[in-house]
Amino acid sequence: MQEPYQFFSLNKRSDWDKGSYYNLHMVDGGLGIHQTEKHGVYKVIQPGEMNGPEHPLDFAVGKGGKLFVLDEQAVVWSYDAENQYTEQLFRQGHELFTGGAMLASSGDTLYVADPFSERRMAAYSVSNSQQVWSARDWQGSPFYPLAIGTDSQKRVYTVIPLDMIIGVNGKEEVPEGGRIGVVQWSSSGEPLHVFQHDSLRLEQVTPAAELLKRYYTAVNTAGTVYLFDTSLKLVTCLQEDGRLSAQFSIAPKGAFAGLSIDTNNNIYIGDSRYVGPDEEDERFILKFGEHGEFQAKVSGFRGRTDKLLSGSRDWMYVLSGETGEITILEPQPRTLELPETLLPEGIYLSSALDTRSTETEWHRVQLEAAIPDETQVRLYYYTSDRNEQWLDNEYTDFSEYLNNAAIPLRDKLRATRDLWSEPITNPRDALLMNAKGRYLWLKLEVVGSERRSPVLKRLRVYFPKESLISYLPAIYREQQDEGRFLERFLALFGSYFQEMEEKIDHISKYFDPDAVHGQYLTWLGSWLAVNEDESWGEDKLRQLIRQAPDLYKLRGTRQGLVRMLQIYTGAEAYIVEYFQMKQMQEKSELRELLSRLYGDNPYCFCVMLPQDCIQTDKQRLIIESIINDQKPAFTECKLTLLQPWMYMDMHSYMGINTYLSEPTLLTLDQKSSMPYNTVLIDLDRDKRMDIHTRLGLDSELE
Structure with a gap:
């Protein structure tokens, strides 16, 4: 060796x-x-695949990732991307809103904001398309929704001009210095709060229609509202109490659209530039930190972004106005670069x-x-x-x-x-x-x-x-080549012999039930004639192997059977033998009841276990097998499961399936009650408690 x-x-x-x-x-x-998680393409949904909307203009993400898609005819389609199932929520000609509407969803509610409809803001049930509530005025005047978003509390947020006038042409416009704010609505359609900041003002008179597609809003889990002005390339973050938490500009040149927030408060903004057919598409979604620091480009997606939403598990949904495609991005593990x-x-x-x-x-x-x-x-x-x-x-x-x-x-x-x-x-x-x-x-x-x-x-x-070469004659130890082929060849066998010797040196660890698992644990149990079943589990099997020498000494005894059942079930079994009932069976009024419960055979005993110890038929068969294996050969056993409540004249044992609670007045009927000082006594036992006190068997109510 x-x-x-x-x-x-x-x-x-x-x-x-x-x-x-x-x-x-x-x-x-x-x-x-x-490694980290980066977004990658999970699925690209083509308009033709949805078998409904040919030119999607807007969309929202509902419960379970279901998509609600608005087309040019103001028809709203519900599309299940996993099952590829499409149905109409609002058919053509409904006249509730127009094709210029904006969608948002939370829970079972679809929210629609439309500056061209009489209902400027409305909530609809996705189960039956019925209107839940609608709003046209805010602070006594019609409001003009520019963007819409929701949170997890079914509250909806709309970006609106807080200062609006009617111009000389009769159309709505925002005056110079007019404010832009975000109105928070409750799930019942009540305005709750207005998020605004002095920096959110327009520098010149602007028609309200020119503000469409300029603003995007999103809300994080803490209730912070994010507003993105695509014209100024400015992101404003307003806390729930109205304080400004962050405000930053996007440095890159170009056109941008869409805004979403993940659960880590990272901010995502899409690139909406036009790229010619001969140009390389370098349009990415930009990722920013909570305070506006640029982090990375989402390399898993390239293309135009016209709307960007976050779903559950930080999935992202991207609408491309060029192709009408909706791309679903999922977080995927990515290896970081050195x-x-x-x-x-x-x-x-x-x-x-x-x-x-x-x-x-x-x-x-x-x-x-x-x-x-x-x-x-x-x-x-x-x-x-x-x-x-x-x-x-x-x-x-x-x-x-x-x-x-x-x-x-x-x-x-x-x-x-x-x-x-x-x-x-x-x-x-x-x-x-x-x-x-x-x-x-x-x-x-x-x-x-x-x-x-x-x-x-x-x-x-x-x-x-x-090296094994040292065991060969000297002529083989002469190194005649630089590669030392023979030495390297023998090293293969040397490694095998070394591993074998290490296993032999540490063979004792294979005999320790606490050190082995899986098939080795089963193999070790077979040395002690332990017939392992998969329902035992490794922890119970280890206990059985450790206690096997002592259990063999107790085999065929009451104590040995109790210990075996306790290892498997985790509960202590209650065993009643014939000699315990013999004295009470001499009374004729109890003989029939005791025979029915415990039998009248002196070679028969009863094993009682709590109901929750046996959940399946297989577990019952294993327990019966344990009892048959551990009981004396000439005896019979009756297995009874104790219910977690008490029946008079049946198996009722204090501390096993019967418990004493706080003293309360027991009402027997509408006219009678049992007082607090009622005592259960034991006949023929000098009225001593805690010795076989069972109603109807050896005790009475006085």
């Missing part, structure tokens, strides 16, 4: 933390690349592994990792008898240099690039060639894909170097 190896192991967080890692973090008990390389990867630099012996020949490395397809792990190593190395024109402690957070990773990679070995790809078990020295350092490059990342669970480095 080979001499035992020594090894260094990285298998828990404290081990990995001795080194430094970049774009990596602990996940699922191992080391993986940082800033130094702009690749979805992470790098780990270990501290020095010190053998405290110079010229140590390192043997091999084993890596336990989950490596999905299209990902890989590359391992580099460097060995030396000295910890100080010549780096950046000076001698420095190599371990300290690698783990110095103040030194940028780019500088570390540049300064050490000539020291590392050739990479070993996915080194589940690999030899360390020409690795000689007291110290060993490791560099791990964890390369992920766009959505997936390897996870490093455990890494072991073995030393000193041992």
Whole structure:
């Protein structure tokens, strides 16, 4: 047999933390690349697919992701994208609103704002299309809705000019300095609050019709209202108490439309520019932080945005006015890029592994990792008898240099690039060639894909170097080729023998029920003749294996049966044997009742368990099997389930299925009642309590 190896192991967080890692973090008990959620296309709904609206003008998202789509004829369609089912909510010619209406939805209510209709604001039930409420005036004058939004409390918000006049042409217009505000309406159509700020004023007289499609509004879960002015490219955030929480401008040039807020208060605004047929489409949805800091472009979607909504689970819905398509975006896991390389990867630099012996020949490395397809792990190593190395024109402690957070990773990679070995790809078990020295350092490059990342669970480095070639004649130990083929070939068998020897050395762990699981636990139970059933579960099976030696001594006894049932059910069984009933059966008035309940056979006993111990027929069969296996061979058993209430003249046991509550007056009928001082006594027991006191059996009411 080979001499035992020594090894260094990285298998828990404290081990990995001795080194430094970049774009990596602990996940699922191992080391993986940082990931985040980015929106990607879940489904693109074409107008023809909906089998109804040919030219969608507006839409809203209802409960369960159902879409409500408005077309040019003012027809509203309900479309279930998952089941591809379409139905009409409002047919052509309804005259409730026009094709210029704006939709919003919350719960089972569809809200419609229309500046061209008599009903400027209305709520409809989506179940029967009936109007719930409508509004035309605000503060005594007709209002002009410019945008609409809802929150989770079924409140609706409309952007309106707070100052409006009738111009010389008889049309509605906003005067110079006129205010723009957001009105909050209750679910019953009552105005609750007006969100406004002095900065939301128009610089010149503007016809109200020219303000359409200029404003968009959205509300977050905390009740903060967001207003986006596409003309000024200005986002204003107003808290529920009316205070201004943030206000920022969008720097990029171009045209924008749509506004949505996710559950983390990130702000999304769409690009609505026109792009020619020969131009590359670089229109993205822009993502901003809560306070207006630009974060990223939503790379999962390219195209024109005319309306942007957020749904449940932070899904986004995008309407393109060019094609009439509605694109559904879902948050999808994305691997973060390492800033130094702009690749979805992470790098780990270990501290020095010190053998405290110079010229140590390192043997091999084993890596336990989950490596999905299209990902890989590359391992580099460097060995030396000295910890100080010549780096950046000076001698420095190599371990300290690698783990110095103040030194940028780019500088570390540049300064050490000539020291590392050739990479070993996915080194589940690999030899360390020409690795000689007291110290060993490791560099791990964890390369992920766009959505997936390897996870490093455990890494072991073995030393000193041992080879089966040492057991061969001297002629085989002569290294005649640089590749040392024979040594590397025998290393395959050496690894197998080493693993086998380690299993033999640690064979005792397979006999510990607390250390094994799955099929090994079942196998261990078979050593003790434990017939495992999947309904037992591992926790109960471990208890059974631990107590098996004692249970075998008690087999066939009352105590052994109670303990077995308690392991399986978690409740203590109540057992009644014939000798306990024998004295009471001598009374003729109780003989028939006791025989019916407990039987009159001296070789028969009764096992009673709470009702909730047996939920299925399979559990009942297992309990009956346990009883048959543990009872004496010449006896019979009757299994009874105790209901969680009391019946007179049936199985009623204090503390088992019968409980004493606070004293109350018991009314027997409309004219009689039982007083508080009524006592249950035990006949022939000197009126002592707590000894078989059962109504109708051995006690009476006096």
